[in-house]
Amino acid sequence: MPTNPDMNAILVLALGVGVGHTLLGPDHYVPFIALARAGRWTMRKAVTVASLCGVGHVLSSVIIGVAGTALLKNIESVTGIEAARGQVAAWLLCAFGMVYAVWGVRRGMRARTHGHPHVHADGTVHNHDHNHHGEHVHVHVPHAPLAEGRRGSITPWVLFTVFLFGPCEPLIPILMFPALRHGWWSMMVVAGVFLLATVATMVAVVVVGVHGLRAVPIDGNGRWAVAFGRYGHALAGIAIVGCGAAMLLGL
Secondary structure, three states: OOOOHHHHHHHHHHHHHHHHHHHOOHHHOHHHHHHHHHOOOOHHHHHHHHHHHHHHHHHHHHHHHHHHHHHHOOHHHHHHHHHHHHHHHHHHHHHHHHHHHHHHHHHHHHOOOEEEEEEOOOOOEEEEEEOOOOOOOOOOOOOOOOOOOOOOOOHHHHHHHHHHHOOOOOHHHHHHHHHHOOOHHHHHHHHHHHHHHHHHHHHHHHHHHHHHHOOOOOOOOOHHHHHHHHOHHHHHHHHHHHHHHHHHOOO
C-alpha cells in the first residue's frame, strides 16, 4: 500500500468518521445498554453482543461496497442499495422494539403483587400476597421470540440480524471509493480502520452506559425500582423503538 499524504488523510478520516458516526447514531449503543440493564446481562455479554453486531454492521457494508465496485462500478447504485438497507434496518428495529415492549409489559403485569384469600377448615381467612416475577414466563416455550433463559434467549441474534441490514452510510462514498484510487488493498485497509473505530466506540459507550445504569436500582419497592425492575424490559423496548424511529427520520 503506497504511503502518501492523500492516503494518510483518508486513514485519519476513516478513524474520525468511524468514531463520529457511531457517537451520533444512538442505534449503535442504546439497544445494548437498555437490554443489558433490563436483562441483567454481564458486562462480558454486553460487550460481546455489541462487538459482534458492530462487526456484522460494518462488514455487510464492506461486502456491498466491494461487490458494487467490482460489478456495478457506479457509486450511485451502491449508495442506493445502502439507503434501501437503511430503511429495512429501521423498520426491523422498530418492529423488534415494539414486540419486546409488549412482551415487557406483559411480564411486568405478571410481576405485580396480588392476593388470594385462603379459607381454612376452622374458618380462619387470610390473604396470601405474591407475584409471578420469579416464574419462568417464556423459558420453556420453544417459539417464544424473547425467551429469558440464558440458553433460550435469541434477543442477541435478533439484534445481530438487524445490524446486518444497517448500513454504514459514510463508508462507501466517503472512504472506500476514494481509497480505491490507491488499489484494492488500500481500500480494505481503510475499511478495516473504520471497522475498528466503529466497534471500539460502540463497546466503549456500551461499557460506560451499562456502568451508569447500574446505579439505578431495580430491586426493592421504591418508585425507580418498580419502574426499572418490573417494567425494565418494556422500557428497553420503547428505547429501541425510539432508535428505529430516529433512523426513519434521518436523525
